[in-house]
Amino acid sequence: MTLRVGFIGYGFMGQAHANALARLPMFFPEAPETERHVLCGRNEERVAAAADRFGFSHTTDDWETLVHEVDVLYNLGPNDLHAEPTIAALENDVHVLCEKPLAKSLESAERMVEAAGESDAVAACAFNYRYVPxxxxxxxxxxxxxxxQIRHVRGTYLVDWQANPDHPWVWRNNADRAGYGQVGDVGSHTIDLARWLVGEITDVSGRLATLVDERPTSDGEGTRPVTTDDIYLATASFESGAVGVFDGSSVASGHKATNAIEIIGSEGAVRFDLERLNELEVYDADRRGYERIVVTDEDDPYGHRWWPAGHTIGWEHTVVHENYEFLRAIDGESDNIVSFESALTVQRIIDAIVQSDDRGERVALETET
Amino acid sequence: MTLRVGFIGYGFMGQAHANALARLPMFFPEAPETERHVLCGRNEERVAAAADRFGFSHTTDDWETLVHEVDVLYNLGPNDLHAEPTIAALENDVHVLCEKPLAKSLESAERMVEAAGESDAVAACAFNYRYVPxxxxxxxxxxxxxxxQIRHVRGTYLVDWQANPDHPWVWRNNADRAGYGQVGDVGSHTIDLARWLVGEITDVSGRLATLVDERPTSDGEGTRPVTTDDIYLATASFESGAVGVFDGSSVASGHKATNAIEIIGSEGAVRFDLERLNELEVYDADRRGYERIVVTDEDDPYGHRWWPAGHTIGWEHTVVHENYEFLRAIDGESDNIVSFESALTVQRIIDAIVQSDDRGERVALETET
Amino acid sequence: MTLRVGFIGYGFMGQAHANALARLPMFFPEAPETERHVLCGRNEERVAAAADRFGFSHTTDDWETLVHEVDVLYNLGPNDLHAEPTIAALENDVHVLCEKPLAKSLESAERMVEAAGESDAVAACAFNYRYVPxxxxxxxxxxxxxxxQIRHVRGTYLVDWQANPDHPWVWRNNADRAGYGQVGDVGSHTIDLARWLVGEITDVSGRLATLVDERPTSDGEGTRPVTTDDIYLATASFESGAVGVFDGSSVASGHKATNAIEIIGSEGAVRFDLERLNELEVYDADRRGYERIVVTDEDDPYGHRWWPAGHTIGWEHTVVHENYEFLRAIDGESDNIVSFESALTVQRIIDAIVQSDDRGERVALETET
Amino acid sequence: MTLRVGFIGYGFMGQAHANALARLPMFFPEAPETERHVLCGRNEERVAAAADRFGFSHTTDDWETLVHEVDVLYNLGPNDLHAEPTIAALENDVHVLCEKPLAKSLESAERMVEAAGESDAVAACAFNYRYVPxxxxxxxxxxxxxxxQIRHVRGTYLVDWQANPDHPWVWRNNADRAGYGQVGDVGSHTIDLARWLVGEITDVSGRLATLVDERPTSDGEGTRPVTTDDIYLATASFESGAVGVFDGSSVASGHKATNAIEIIGSEGAVRFDLERLNELEVYDADRRGYERIVVTDEDDPYGHRWWPAGHTIGWEHTVVHENYEFLRAIDGESDNIVSFESALTVQRIIDAIVQSDDRGERVALETET
Structure with a gap:
């Protein structure tokens, strides 16, 4: 049976997921077949052009209809559009892959988890960096x-897309739409990776800053205030006894995509930087320094799917892997997805960082029991 | 009009080009439409499986028929199968993209150029690294x-796929089939890049070595002699007055794909390494050191085709770009291809390196007039 | 007039400063002349051997006498020996260079500052990394x-000297003697650099951890509890509006001396790592990436003192520069020293990090008025 | 007994060796005692100033007298002054440390070796990079x-001190004084390291180029022709079957001191770059990539002499180590020196590279029997 897929969103993420679906048959032939059925967006002309480009057969501007016409929903809209369409889809037992962070607010995220719990469909959140080999x-x-024993976790995500104060105001600068600034946008990735690799976080101290507090509107006619953070900083404790330090910024002059994490333990350490995503540096206490590994061997994760050793993959392949695992999960053949519960935990940590910044206090996280 | 495409070869390169063709519509929509028509190979079962995977509608084991059934031939076979099918295709005005090096011998390469000169079809050689952004x-x-003024060119290509002496003997270890060893396999890439970036080479001194002189056969029943070089070294002079040094190896322990080139001039310098293919290091004499550039901006070469700045591409994208330029050349819309004449010049240089090694003398190259 | 110098301490720091004094005449001939007069330590035999090696004419085990016999005191003892000898020296108008952190406790540090204020002598704290070119x-x-405008400060100092849990217990693991763990030992360097480069810190959130909580005694007969932190983490706000994140560890497997700082502003950025102390990476918003500068040119800081461009210096040269500036300050010819007041501010920040960790709250720093 | 030392030359190398002698007592106390006795140079005023700075008790402008007044001669003059004073010293059984390359010409170098063979004194050539830990x-x-089994040797030495064509003409640009250009200046270092690490070279192919063929005189009144190479390139075979590629340049824009060597074998590999002289990268075939080692541990070569692990040394320390080994050789306690015979072999290889360039042929080296 071919799965009919509908996307909300046709920008960068729309193309990334459309590309992923298009590439699965050649490289992951055992993935379920999909049909790019319907693309949803508000601007009719642009949606039509994108649908043509991305290989969708239909378009719509109405997500409420869409969720009745598809087997799978990819929710790729802005944060404030994550909850309602996702919940509606899940209520129809439509599988959902939702972009990160899970929601604009903790309350929305909780409702999404509840919907997922009551649905027979698979619900996953698109933390794609878990799929970097x-x-x-x-x-x-x-x-x-x-x-x-892991001791020290160091996660950072620095980008420069808004480093220039003249970069126009966008929805991510608006707390009403985005909910969070960089703590949500890049921070959610770092926190997801840290939890996935090291385990639960028990408390955090956070600090948010808005270094560029207004930006020109894209129509050039004025400025609008930036109501989200453009830099976040946090420290954390893990259940295991490890400690962690995280930071992220969208105004980090000189950085294109420094999504880096280092994990230091008693017997070894690893470090990674997305700008060199085919590489992992590994330290083993029996040796004297970090060893640089090009992770493209046939027996590396996903290695046999692509090219011979030394032939690197790119950012988009993380999305292909993510789509593969998500679709296989629908078939019951993979559990390598990020559940909504897991994404909600990330959201709770983000929220705790925000509250910690507000209150000037360390904030404990309730661990699920 | 949709171009019917036939491939000879269904291994690594077959998949790389099939993937490239499959990706063009979404990312390079103005490229001519293609149909993956027929896939040619000797092992019926494997060809059928590959055709299914790569999206070809037909298969054959007979390239002589194939060249009458297609508009475009991709010749992806071993070096000793480059000449005849290519010439036959060109005689039928079938466009050809031929893998590198152009041929197993200078004589074959010359015949291929002659055929290209007499054909109305486009003939290009697949030096894909010209298409790295x-x-x-x-x-x-x-x-x-x-x-x-360019002074000093330093080109190297080190890989380890045969670093282990137990790695089985393959056709590339056989002078009768491959024609050349590493001077042809990796050296041709380095020489093509050097010529493309710096200009004509006027003479070379070469040195070849075979460090592992026999290898086990893949059936495990014995060994076969290695009759091609596994390391080549050369120095060269350029028409412009610059000098160059090149080396390459398939037995370079510790190197996955160090395809690196550095070009040093009087006012600046650049350097590149394929293991980090999204990066270019640039030195400008007004500054103090090399600057590391992540070449993923929208206005970088091919940058607007893919993802926002900082979202890297992989090795396979070089093949996509190559396919785009080749197919556009068929439409008369691109001249960014490597002509057979150009590939023949590379072959002459390879051949001169081999002769120089044989004779222990510097060998001059006749410059085309 | 030749300055008679006395050292308390004859270990690593003793040798580093003795070497510095010995090297000044050849490289910094305008520095005041010094005589290595008396070396103070408890183990008579070892002090005698060290005095011979380091070029001291006398030895003592009594610092109270020493401060009457010299013009200059180098206080290189453990943290709990910083205050009394330093104060005694200053009361005698003996100049003091005291190792960092200034003292074992805030209270001691305050008394030292008071003594410095009432003395005619020069008092400096040995934050030697300010003297890296x-x-x-x-x-x-x-x-x-x-x-x-500076936005984001990222300071880290990771070392592995106690990464192995079997590394013996030392005085730095004892809160009673060291006062602080890594927040004082490596953290003080990071904080001093951050303040020096970026300006005053207004509040901090801190987190301390002791990952290895007991260690074998060096006599091999048992273990002792570790009562200081071996990892510290902090976030900070600067008066200028910038924010900062700091971490440090003595149990960082894989790191020899990663004393790194990155400072990101609206128009550019810099980053540094002590493991490559001759290098500075600089980003300028007019360019596209970090530029790697080898800081050994004649017109670089201290560059003309040493060797031609490209001939690197080592760690010890930072101590030579520090000694030069300190001795010149005695002559009234330099103000490039770290005053006790400045070192006290560092101490207040360290203390605030500790308190913040204790109380789970952000701690404000009173800015001096 | 204290050795009286005389230097010919008081520039960069004079200071480097004077510093080395001054540092030995503290760090290498078992080295023979030395007295910086007499400094020789032509400009009386400058020599006097240097002697004062470097700690010499006497000066002279007459090397013929000098060689009768000292126990040890450091010949630090330009290449054309290496032979005569060195031979005169050796004839007086005065020990000699002579800067590299050994001589201006092969004929001079041979006479120096002959003199060394007939002398009771120790004769060493100052290839200081053998003393990098x-x-x-x-x-x-x-x-x-x-x-x-070593397969592939890659040695390079790129500097930029004459990258700017306006950099004044100096004696090294004059074949009559220097004998060789970069093949002698930087090439001799690379060749010495390659031989020391890998063994004898049996033949070479060389290529020399002069990219900047005239330079302004330092008086600003005209230009002088450059009669030495500013770039050299070579390939080589080693007795063991390994092959090598070498290049060097003094006009390498963007490079301060890229004195790098990589040695690739069947079971592992190492690489080094002088700009990061405290690091060695090591690959072991049991691992997956190069491991970066900070070579400052106590049990690393010369490691216990200096500072605790992670506290790096600088370029000058190579000269200290060299002086230590040379002076200990005088005592019969070290054979870690570069003999004149060994330096002559380097000179023969340099000369063979020059001849190979002249004749356009590979040149064989007679191996000593």
Whole structure:
């Protein structure tokens, strides 16, 4: 049976997921077949052009209809459009892959989790960096105990897309739409990776800053205030006794995509930087320094799917892997997805960072029991 | 009109080009439409499986028929199968993209050029690294004069796929089939890049070595002698007065794909390494050191085709770009291809390196007049 | 007039400063002349051997006498020996260079500052990384405005000397003697650099952890509890509006001396790592990426003192520069020293980090008025 | 007995060796005692100033007298002054440390070796990079067989001190004084390291180029022709079957001191770059990539002499180590020196590169029997 897929959103993420679906048959032939059925967006002309480009057969501007016409919903809209369409889809037992962070607010995220719990459909959140081969290799090393007891987690995500104060105001600068600034946008990735690799976080101290507090509107006629953070900083404790430090910024002059994480344990360490996503640096206490591994061997994670050793993959392949695991989960053949519960935990941590910044206090996280 | 395409070869290169063709509509919609028509190979079962995977509608084991059934031939076979099918195709005015090096011998390469000269079809050789965005940026910088007078060219290509002496004997270890060893396999890439970026080479001194002189056969029943080089070294002079040094190896322990080139001029310099293919290091004499550029901006070469800045591409994208330029050349809309004449010049240089090694002398190249 | 110098301490720091004094005449001939007069330590035999090696004419085990016999005191003892000898020396108008952190406790540090204020002697704290040429170049760039408005400060100091849990217990693991763990040992360096380069810190949130909570005694007969932190983490706000994140560890497997700082501003950025102390990476918003500068040119800070461009210096040269500036300050010819007041501010920040960790709250720093 | 030392030359190298002698007592107390006795140079005023700075008790402008007044001669003059004073010293059984390359011409070098052979004194050539701890570690690894059979040697030495065509003409640009250009200046270092680490070279192919063929005189009144090479390139075969590629330049824009060597074997590999002289990268075939080692541990070569792990040394320390080994050789306690015979072999290889360039032919080296 071919799964009919509908997308909300036709920008960068729309293209990334459309591309992923288009590439699965050649590289992951056992993935369920999909049909790019309907693309949803507000601007009729642009949606039509995108649908043509991305290989969708239909378009719509009405997500409420869409969720009745598809087997799978990809919710790729802005944060404030995550909850309602996702919940409606899940109520129809339509599978959902929702972009990160899970929602604009903790309350929305909780409702989404509840809907997922009551649905027979698969619900996953698109934390795509879990699907970087180098990071999966890191995960394997950690699970094998190669790092010993983990001590110190250092996660950072620095980008420069708004480094220039003249960069126009966008929805992410608006707390009413985005909910969070960089703590949600890049921070959610770092926190998801940290939890996935190291385990639960028990408390956080956060600090938010807005260094560029107004920006020109894109029509050039004025400025609008920036009501979200453009830099976040946090420290954290993990259940295991490890401690962590995180930071992220969208105004980090000189950085294109420094999504980096280092995990230091008693017996070894690993570090990674998305700008060099085919590489993992690994330290083993029996050696003297970090070893640079090009993670493209046939027996590396997803390695046999692509090209011979040394032939690198790019950012988009993380999305292909993510789509593969998500669609296989629909078939009951994979559990390598980020559940809504897991994404809600990330959201709780983000929220705790925001509250900690507000209150000037460390904030404990309730661990699920 | 949709171009019917036939491939000879269904291994690594077959998949790389099939993937490229499959990706063009979404990312390069103005490229001519293609149909993956027929896939040619000797093992019926494997060809059928590959055709299914790669999206070909037919298969054959007979390239002589194939060249009558297609508009475009991709010749992806071993070096000793480059000449005849290519010539037959060109005689039928079938366009040809032929893998590198152009041929197993200079004599074959010359016949291929002659056939291309007499054909109305487009003939291109698949030196895909010309299509790395970072290297195209290097080319632009050089053409703008940013490096001043070029002085020193340093090209290397080190891989480890046969570093282990137990790695089985393959056709590339056989002079009768491959024609050349690493001087042809990796050296041809380095020489093509050097010529493309810096200009004509006027003489070379070469040195070849075979460090592992026999290898086990893949059936495990014995060994066969290695009759091609596994390391080549060369120095060269360029018409412009620059000098160059090149080396390559397939037995370079520790190297996955160090395809690196550095070009040093009076006013600046650039350097590149395929293991980090999204990066170009640029030195400008007004500054103090090399600057690391992540070549993913919208206005970088091919940058607007893919993802926002900082979202890297992989090795396979070079093949997509190559296919785009080749197919556009068929439409008369691109001249960014590597002509057979150009590939023949590379072959002459390879051949001169081999002769220089044989004779222990510097060998001059006749420049075309 | 030759300055008679006395050292308390004859270990690593003793040798580093003795070497510095010995090297000044050849490289900094205008520095005041010094005589290595008396070396103080408890183990008579070892002190005698060290005095012979380091070029001291006398030894003592009594610092109270020493401070009457010298013009200059180098206090290189453990943290709990900083206050009394330093205060005694200053009361005698003996100049003091005291190792960092200034004292074992805030109370001691305050008394030292008071003594310095009432003395005619020069009092300096040995934060030697201010004298790394690359960091002085960073300072110059910042003062020239090359970074624009500073946004984000990222300071880290990771070492592995106690990464192995079997590494013996030392005085630094004892809160009673050291006062602080890594927040004082490596953290004080990071905080001093951050303040020096970026300006005053207004509040901090801190987190301390002791990952290895007991260690074998060096006599091999048992273990002792570790009562200081081995990892510290902090976030901070600067008066200028910038924010900062700091971390440090003595149990950082894989790191020899990652004393790194990155400062990101609206117009540029710099970053530095002590493991490559001759290098500064500089980003300028007019360019596209970080540029790697080898800071050994004749017109670089201290560059003309040493070797031609490209001939690197080592860690010890930072101590030579520090000694030069300190001794010149005695002559009234330099103000490039770290005053006790400045060191006290560092101590207040360290203390605030500790308190913040204790109380789970952000702690404000009173700015001096 | 204190050795009276005389230097010819008081520039960069004079200071480097004077500093080395001054530092030995504190760090290498078992080295023979030395007295900086007499400094020789032509400009009386400058020599006097330098002698004062470097700690020499006497000066002279007459090397013929000098060689009768000292126990040890440091010949630090230009290449054309290496032979006569060195031979005169050796005839007086005065020990000699002579800067590299050994001589201006092969004929002079041969006479120097002859004089050394007939003298009771120790004669050493100052190839200081043999005394970099990281390179001695490389040597140890190779001797232990950690690299297996060596296959591929890649040596380069790129500097930019004459990259600017306006950089004034100096004696090194004059074949009559320097004998060789970069093949002698930087090439001799690379060749010495390659031989030391890998063994004898049996033949070479060379290529020389002069990219900047005239330069302004330092008086600003005209230009003078450059009669030495500013870039050299070579390939080589080693007795062991390995092959090598070398290049060097003094006009390498963007490079301060890229004195790099990589040695690739069947079981491992090492690489080094002088700009990061405290680091060695090591690959072991049991691992997946190069490991970066900071070579400052106590049990690293010369490691216990200096500072605790992670506290790096600088370029000058290579000269200290060299002086230590040379002076200990006088005492009969070290054979870690570069003999004149060894330096002559380097000179023969340099000369063969020059001849190969002249004749356009590979040139064989007679191996000593």
């Amino acid at each position: 180098a990071l999966r290799l890191a995960k394997e090393l950690i699970e094998q105990g190669a790092l010993g | 970072a290297l195209r940026l290097a080319k632009e910088l050089i053409e703008q004069g940013a490096l001043g | 690359a960091l002085r170049l960073a300072k110059e760039l910042i003062e020239q405005g090359a970074l624009g | 990281a390179l001695r570690l490389a040597k140890e690894l190779i001797e232990q067989g950690a690299l297996g």
